[in-house]
Amino acid sequence: MSPPLPAPDIWSVALPVPLPRRFDYRPIEGHIPAAADIGCRVRVPFGARELIGVITGVGPAEEGGPELKSARALLDATPVLEGELLESLRWLARYTHAPLGEVLAAALPTLLRHGEELPDTRSWGWRLTEAAATARFRPGRPQQLAERLAAGAVSEDALDADMQDWRTAARALASRGLAERVAVTTLATGAAEPGPELNEEQRAALAAVLEARGGFATLLLDGVTGSGKTEVYLQAIVDCLARGQQALVLVPEIGLTPQTLARFRSRLGVPVHALHSGLSDGERARTWTACLRGEAQVIVGTRSAAFLPLPRAGLIVIDEEHDGSYKQLDGLRYHARDFLLVRGKALGVPVLLGSATPSLESLRNAELGRYTHLRLRHRAGVAQPPRVRVIDVRKRPLQAGLSPEMVDAIATTLTAGGQALVFKNRRGYAPVLLCHDCGWTAHCARCSTETQGTPMTVHAQGRRLQCHHCGARRGAPNACPDCGGLALQPQGAGTERIEELLSAQFPTIPVLRIDRGTTQRRDALEQLLGTFGDAPGILVGTQMLAKGHDLPNLALVAVVGIDEGLFSADFRAPEKLAQLLIQVAGRAGRAQRAGEVLLQTHHPGHPLLHTLLEGGYHAFASIELAQREAAAFPPFGHLALLRAEAQRIEVAEHFLRTAREQFELTEVQLHGPLPAPMPRRAGYQRMQLLISSPERRSLHAALDAVLPSIYESPDARKVRWSLDVDPVDLY
Ligand code: ADP
Ligand code: ZN
Ligand code: ZN
DSSP: OOOOOOOOOEEEOOOOOOOSSSSEESTTTTTOOOOGGGOOOOEEEETTTEEEEEEEEEEEEOOOOOOOOOOEEEOOOOOSHHHHHHHHHHHHHHHTOOHHHHHHHHHHHHHHHHOOOOOOOOOEEEEEOOOGOOOOOOOHHHHHHHHHHSOOEEEHHHHHOOOOOOHHHHHHHTTTTTEEEEEEEOOOOOOOOOOOOOOOHHHHHHHHHHHTSSEEEOOOEEOOOOOHHHHHHHHHHHHHHHOOOOEEEEGGGGGGOHHHHHHHHHOOSEEEEETTTTTTHHHHHHHHHHHHHOOOEEEEOGGGGGGGGOEEEEEEETTTTTTTGBBSSSSOOOOOHHHHHHHHHTOOOEEEEESSSOOHHHHHHHTTSSEEEEEEOOTTTTTTOOOOEEEEHHHHHOOBBBOHHHHHHHHOOOOOOOOOEOOOSSSSSSSEEEETTTTTTTTOTTTTOOSOOBBBBEGGGGGEEEEEOOOOOEEEOOTTTHHHHOOOOSSSSSSSHHHHHHHHHHHHHHHESTTTTSSSSHHHHHHHHHHHHHHSSEESGGGGSSSSSSOOOOEEEEEEEHHHHHHHHHHHHHHHHHHHHHHHHHTTTTTSSSSSEEEEEOOOOOOOOHHHHHHHHHHHHHHHHHHHHHHOTTTSSEEEEEEEEEEOOOOOOHHHHHHHHTTTTTTTTEEEEEEEEEEETTEEEEEEEEEEEEHHHHHHHHHHHHHHHHHHGGGGGSSEEEEESSSSSSS
């Protein structure tokens, strides 16, 4: 008897499809699969389509298994995802219960996901040749490009950003010998500037970070705004660079300002790579590749920078670790901070979490001794802590939501040559349009149910209505659709209305409104703030103003309309509100001038405000932690939220009921299915099932047991469903 023939070797490929399984293919002609293929991209047939996937395993084909298709092309000679990063992404797929192929696709920059070659990591640009000096141009694109280049070389990214079809023009110039392509260093680097001498608390913090070098540790740098946390990061990075290692700094979307980058660049004296949503696909792919090749030494990036390869990692810093923007709320629902903690452990490097208002999770971990707790209690340098005063506005007349005291305080600040910031976390003109005759209010037809109306926000001084949940827009009616009356009135105030009032009150003073309505793009925000300057002026805005661009002449922070947040049903609302208040207040008085914070409320005796003002954030946090413990909410209990949306509510409910039946066989607590707090959005009915357990392990055991059958179930195709492990809010 002859032994059975060895099974042919195959590639296991993770594909970006919503199925949590691997797909096996025969390799391309003449290629013998080897472990070295793992992490390379391949192009494979999939149904009638072709997809790009990543090889995640090699091995013998299943005996008697189906006839396998062959892969069409191997796209990489060496892996793009390997070692620690690939293993960490496998962990992330297990933890979020997302298909591995979708996780890997999310980690790759768009161009690589689409199968393009790894880019050249040198930067290229164009400049004019000497011949151009005497050349004559006819009006047209080449002439425009020549004008653009007249002052010196311009990078291709810059040209991509602001000139259409410049490549054709560049070719035309090049063919006449008038322009040439050159490698440019876009990031001028000079000598590192020295920083201030660290104070005692900073020195102790830095010593703890340096002590942790060469192994995994989590350090919580808990320091008030302006206490010099960034100085500690910078010095720790200097040490990391001296050892030839890479440092990754994660910052919130709104915190990655040109000011921040300039500070890092001037202090470190090496190229600092930025990764944020404003980059072109080409730029992102280049930064990613520079990291993969170990060329990028310092990277400052927002959430998705958590996916950068770090073959020479030495330090991970997460600034404002409590920030909500680190959690992705759709698609792959991951938390960048939590993922980087897992990566830090796998990489064997310290992870430094910084915040003036640490998350309750991190404070609890510090309390348990899992994190080293480092405190910076005082502002560094000359800055004074702001004075905080509560204004009780009960029974007081309000104009656009502002009390007379508030307007007076703004006037005083302006007269003294300072700037004032008015914080209102609601954009638009007014949150509700009401008929004073019959009580009708304008609701969004796509987001309201018979019993629960979702008001449309009034914009453009009352002329337009907009739904902030689904984006629906329409003109405001002239007469009430119900009673025909003409008494339609905007109720309450948003940033637009406050801007209108203040412009009228202070006609000679610039009033600048900052919210998502005025600044769709980050650079627009920067430009606006850049033009604002140091002269007396008023900023009105939403939480976009809570951090970012530093305003040294800001003397008064006026906080209005936080009362809604005091009574929100979401279990994280108090934490978010406390953090927001402290962050906004921290903007006042960052320079010599002592700052003042005025807090206007109808509930001056509310325990949250009271605790926060008397005892500060940490007093608030310990009370809040006790309440979380009593309610078995995170960090004392662990949650996952299964959401389902369908046009008919029965369909969503049936899907979740079936899921619930299966979870009942496991050891978790179940709540629901219930309508979501926002029960309808953009025409879809929304239901949710909350799954909880005091033990993380039993929660994940239950998810492991049930999720496969949810993916397989025919009902799953009739609804839009998602699983959110560790949801940050229950909406
Ligand atoms: P944070 O990151 O905690 O908000 P920063 O590091 O930005 O604080 O420091 C706030 C300000 O204080 C900055 O202008 C910084 O240059 C300055 N600063 C920080 N540490 C010192 C120090 N030890 N001596 C003098 N000035 C300092
Ligand atoms: Zn009416
Ligand atoms: Zn809507």
